[in-house]
Amino acid sequence: MTATPEPETNSTPLRPVPPPSAGARNDAAARQLSLTKPSGSLGRLEAVGEWIAACQDRCPPSPLVRPRVVVFAGDHGVAVHGVSAYPPEVTAQMVANFTAGGAAVNALAQVSGASVRVVDISVLTDTDPSVSGHKIRKSSGSIDREDALTHDEVLAAIDAGRAIADEEVDSGADLLIAGDMGIGNTTPATALIAALTDTEPVAAVGRGTGVDDAGWIRKTAAIRDAMRRARPVVKDPIALLRVAGGADIAAMAGFLAQAAHRRTPVILDGLVVTAAALVAEESARGAREWWVAGHRSTEPSHSIALKHLRIEPLLELDMRLGEGSGALVALGLVHAAVATLSNMSTFADAGVSTEITADTAE
Structure with missing residues (x-):
């Protein structure tokens, strides 16, 4: 029996999702x-x-004949405060690298039978029009001291993610993977996970792109401050994205929820994508039934999020790249499962x- 969806409201624009057959x-x-x-x-x-x-x-x-990876790119203001081992300008540089086919996600997609699309949701600088059609803003705010987005920007980002999912499914995609690219993006991702699971920052914070001890301390402090700011809105997924998320994460949440509404299976990737999944499930209850986790990241908050979602990863390879890379490695297992x-x-x-x-x- 198909459940009757709850009415949509301005504060909860994602609907409950009927389960697979x-x-x-x-x-x-x-x-x-x-x-x-x-x-x-x-x-x-x-x-x-x-x-x-x-x-x-x-x-x-x-058989799965058109798996599709969509890499959501976005910058975060917190990156300028020493929470990453790489400078913010790397995000735009990597967007160009994805487009040119030179990134890990491109190499892995080629051997996995998938194709790759990159979308600029909130990169700090201008990018090629071919990837920026759904752009919400230039960088999200620094969540330790200001809101990441306005309320309207959160809704616009979610709508962008939904539209992207619709575009892919309407073009024939039979399995979707969300990837992420954004210097500093593990900071808001960890803040969201820790807030939603009531986890202390020191238990959730990892090394991200490989920060040293001083960088880890700065990152932990930023997440602590973001969680303090987010505490009053932790029960409202939309407000939580506004305060402590980012445009790219909000778009991924919309993408993952809409894929479920379109009855399209998804392989989740690592920390940032799973943070978006955690927020999506808070509003689009039941969406998790349409997802499997490709792998377990070395980031501690990823395991915390997977446990909260009650999803066991298919692989444990100590990966922490993002981009959709871990999900693409797991795609081979999904092909094997269908074939057998x-x-x-x-x-x-x-x-x-x-x-x-x-x-x-x-």
Whole structure:
């Protein structure tokens, strides 16, 4: 039975999401039992295949032919206060690198059968018109001392993320990955996660791009101050994004929620994307059923967010790059899960016995 969505309001523009098909998931689980293998012998690949079948509402599921990565780029004012090992101008430089095909996400997409799009949501400088059509502003505010966005900018960023998801699904994408690029973006991401999970900053803060001890102290202080500013609005996801988030994170939240509404599976990437997912689930309840986590980042707040979402990562490779890189590595596992569920023979088709009989035991 499809749940009736709650009415939208100005303070909660994301709607609850109906779950993937329980019937198709059950059919897929039953098919797993009929395939030429011991029950459960493919481990979590079996569950992933059943999840894709549920998302597609068909068993066996169809191969994924157009996975799509969208990298959301945005700067953050807090980056100028020594919370990152890299200067803010790297964001725009990396946007150009993505467009030219020279980044890790491009290399991994090529071997994973995916394609890459980069969108400038809030890069500090001007970027090429081909990537800046959904731009909200130039850099988000420094969350330790000012709001990241205005209320209207939060709503505009969420709408941009929704529109981008619609564009991709309407163009044929059958699986989506959100990637992130923004110097300093792990600071608002960690602040959001720590605020929503009631975690002390020192337990949540990681090294990001590789800051030294002094940088870690500055980053922890910035997150502490942002959390103090955000405490009065922690129960309001839109206000929380305004105070302690950023345009890129708000856009990702809209993107992830809309992908679920469009019944399109998503592989979550690392810390920043999962922070956006945590906020999206706060408003678009049920969206998490349309997501799997590609990997577990070395950032401590990523594990905190995954636990809160009750999602176990597919891989643990000590990655912390972002860009969608960890999700792309996990995409190969999703392809494998679909292939085994769809292409293996059943015991009946292959003429393979399913149990020991009295004759064969002698």
